[in-house]
Amino acid sequence: MPTPTGAEPRLAAAKAVAAVLDRGRALDDALAEDLRGLDKARDRALARRLSHALMRDWPAANFLVTQLVARRPARRDRLVHFILAIALVELRQAREPARAVVHSAVESADRAGLRHLRGLVNAVLRNYQRRQAELQRAMPSDPVHRLGYPGWLLERIRSDWPEDWERILTAGNASPPLWLRVNRRRWSIDQARQALTDVGLDTRMVAGLPDALVLDRRVAISELPGFEEGRLSIQDGAAQATVEYLRLEPGLRVLDACAAPGGKSAHVLEREALDLTAVEIDPRRLERVSATFDRLGLSARVLVGDAAEPQTWWDGVPYDRILIDAPCSASGVIRRHPDIRWLRRPDDLKALVRLQARLLDGLWPLLRPGGILVYATCSILKAENEAQAQRFLEQHADARILHQPGRPGHVQTPGHQILPGEGDMDGFYHLAVERLHRGS
Ligand SMILES: C[S@@+](CC[C@H](N)C(=O)[O-])C[C@H]1O[C@@H](n2cnc3c(N)ncnc32)[C@H](O)[C@@H]1O
Structure with a gap:
């Protein structure tokens, strides 16, 4: 009662x-x-x-x-x-x-x-x-009333995913599980699991995501042992997959071009000792990156800037890796943020696709030949994902798609798409491209 x-x-x-x-x-x-x-x-x-x-x-x-x-x-x-x-x-x-x-x-x-x-x-x-x-x-028995989405978005998803649209929309109405990322600089997966078991929380590991644990139920952050001490973070499995595409090695010079609130930057730094620059256009959101790094005991160069206009912030030294975790429709994370479906408008999508293209084209020259650029979105819309990637590859003869078999999701042409709910993950898209040496 x-x-x-x-x-x-x-x-x-x-x-x-x-x-x-x-x-x-x-x-x-x-x-x-x-x-x-x-x-x-x-x-x-x-x-x-x-x-x-x-x-x-x-x-x-x-x-x-x-x-x-x-x-x-x-x-x-x-x-x-x-x-x-x-x-x-x-x-x-x-x-x-x-x-x-x-x-x-x-x-x-x-x-x-x-x-x-x-x-x-x-x-x-x-x-x-x-x-x-x-x-x-x-x-009305139409899908709008049955599934609870605005007509335009529903039609868009139906046209992009004629086989899967209903499953996608249903998954968007489910509650996601709680995914943890273990900071393996601070403790091992086994130690983390034991500490969680000790407070009555069962976890499972996931193949291909070596830092991830999935909790059997949702709990308040305050109940998670080690969170305050920076031993654990909350991050969906699909977002955690991003770091795998970067093929990190110690000492690399890495750019995270759309960094706030810092989840992926932090994951990169937890993985390897390297030289990371985190750029973010919104100064208020950038404060969250610094707060994330402080909690986890990490450090990096943190800059306010428009990543698509590198002449305003770049020091001229090329990067070995560039991550563009692009602003997007967030149509893949509607299960976490059910308001997104009502907040987005069809015109937003056009503007986002233009911005994503500016980021890709503006940042490509900053990658050294032989380096890898990873483009990621938490979207399931093809205009932001495969179509964007296709356009980029057509316009950059020195870009070669890096196939990464065994990564989660469906292989698209080009890229990998995780649909919402698949493997209990958010909807996410990843594309990894290598910059070819001249003449290769
Ligand atoms: C999807 S979020 C990034 C999430 C982040 N990578 C993480 O894992 O925590 C996209 C971010 O890009 C920022 N952004 C949007 N346009 C930008 C631009 N032109 N240059 C740099 N950052 C931009 C947004 O403010 C937002 O914080």
């Missing part, structure tokens, strides 16, 4: 989703503010769970609210729409007793200063309970 204070987490969830859907804010940022008033970890977890659930079920919940509310609420009362949608998602999930859900929703309206709408909230939710079967029959 929810506690008598169950209204607060539900109100926090409603406010956060309103910020996403009405004002285009990222859910994590909105939640960070709205969770501040919640003292109990359990309430914060509930607000997070409900807001994520509504992101995944928005078309159906929105349909129900519009069916059940006869007159659109006044603009200043708009929050009631989201309070109702949250409650309807909860009623549909049927994890809590319906009476408690209705009660909490009514109290949420009260606490939101919408006392005059208590009666409406109560009546709408009772009405839903009575008419549930009929409303379910009236619900």
Whole structure:
């Protein structure tokens, strides 16, 4: 049973989703503010769970609210729409007793200063309970309502992945497992596993990802032994695969061109003693790179700059390895960030594809002949991945694709694509290219 204070987490969830859907804010940022008033970890977890659930079920919940509310609420009362949608998602999930859900929703309206709408909230939710079967029959049966994605993105994924689109979208609605990266400079995989077992956390190892452990359940970071001491990080397996494509060796000069918040830079430095430059365009995000390095006891040259305009920051010495973990649609990590589907717009995609091309073309001359460039995205859209790679290879005669058999995912022409949920990983694309010596 929810506690008598169950209204607060539900109100926090409603406010956060309103910020996403009405004002285009990222859910994590909105939640960070709205969770501040919640003292109990359990309430914060509930607000997070409900807001994520509504992101995944928005078309159906929105349909129900519009069916059940006869007159659109006044603009200043708009929050009631989201309070109702949250409650309807909860009623549909049927994890809590319906009476408690209705009660909490009514109290949420009260606490939101919408006392005059208590009666409406109560009546709408009772009405839903009575008419549930009929409303379910009236619900459009299209994939938008069934799977909870905007039409344009759904069509895009369907056209890119005619065989797999439904599996991809379903995987985007699942909760990901918790992946850990073990800092093997600090301790061994066996020591890490033992420390986790000692606190009751079972883990499994994954072939081809030598630093990775997957936990059998999600836990708070504070419960992870060794996290504060920089012995462990949280990083999905697909992101961890990136370092394998770089073929690192001690002493190499490496550029991470899109570095924040520093997950892959840190992985590179944990792997080998080398000379790393981390570039990031956003100075606020760059602070997170430094914080990541501090926690892990790592160091590198950290620069603010536009990686696509190297003349503004490059010292003129070529790199042995370049990693472009490019800004992208993030369509491969929707299971982690279910708000992405509502925040992205078709025009964003065009701009991202242009930026990715600028990064690839602008950074290629900085690679020494014989060096390796790795292009990675957490996207599953071909325009950002295979098509981008194809264009790059056609325009650079001195680029040769490096085939890396045995890496996770489907081999594409060119590159490797991991689809969301495959091997329990996020959706991710990797391409490794070598710069040929002149005349070779
Ligand atoms: C996918 S994230 C990188 C994640 C990071 N590699 C990690 O593993 O933690 C892409 C980053 O590129 C940055 N970025 C976008 N445009 C850039 C540019 N022109 N030059 C450098 N960084 C850029 C974004 O601010 C964002 O932090």
